Amino acid sequence: MKLDWFDAKSKCKDFGYNILAIKSKDENAAIQNILKNHSEDFAIGGFGFEVDGIWRWDGDREPLTYVNWISGEPVANSLKYCAYIRSNDGLWKTSDCDNETLFICQQISSEQ
Numbered sequence: 001m002k003l004d005w006f007d008a009k010s011k012c013k014d015f016g017y018n019i020l021a022i023k024s025k026d027e028n029a030a031i032q033n034i035l036k037n038h039s040e041d042f043a044i045g046g047f048g049f050e051v052d053g054i055w056r057w058d059g060d061r062e063p064l065t066y067v068n069w070i071s072g073e074p075v076a077n078s079l080k081y082c083a084y085i086r087s088n089d090g091l092w093k094t095s096d097c098d099n100e101t102l103f104i105c106q107q108i109s110s111e112q
Helices: 003-016 025-035
Strands: 018-021 041-047 082-086 092-095 106-107
Touching: 003 018, 003 041, 003 106, 018 041, 025 082, 041 092
Parallel strands: none
Antiparallel strands: 018 106, 041 082, 082 092
C-alpha cells in the first residue's frame, strides 16, 4: 500500500504502531537487508517540519542521533521535510511529504 507520509503515519497508528524510526547503524543494516529485494523508497518516521528545524522521529519526537543521509541531505528546502530510506542501499533522503510511497510500521515501545 502506498500512502503519503502523514497517511502512512496515521495508518501505523490505527494498528497501534509508529512509522519506523531507525536509531542505529545495526537497525539500518537490518532494515536494508529486509528491503534489498525491493526497488522503491520507503517512508520512515523522520521529519523536519517543526519550527525549531531539528529533524526528529515521529513516535517519540526525539532528535535524530543516528543518521544515514545521502551526501547533501537533508535538503533545507521548503517542501522536503520527510525522510525516506532507499531500498537499494539503505541511505536516507528527504522528499515532499505528499509523495505516496511504501512505508514501514514498528511496534511502539513501552518507554513511549
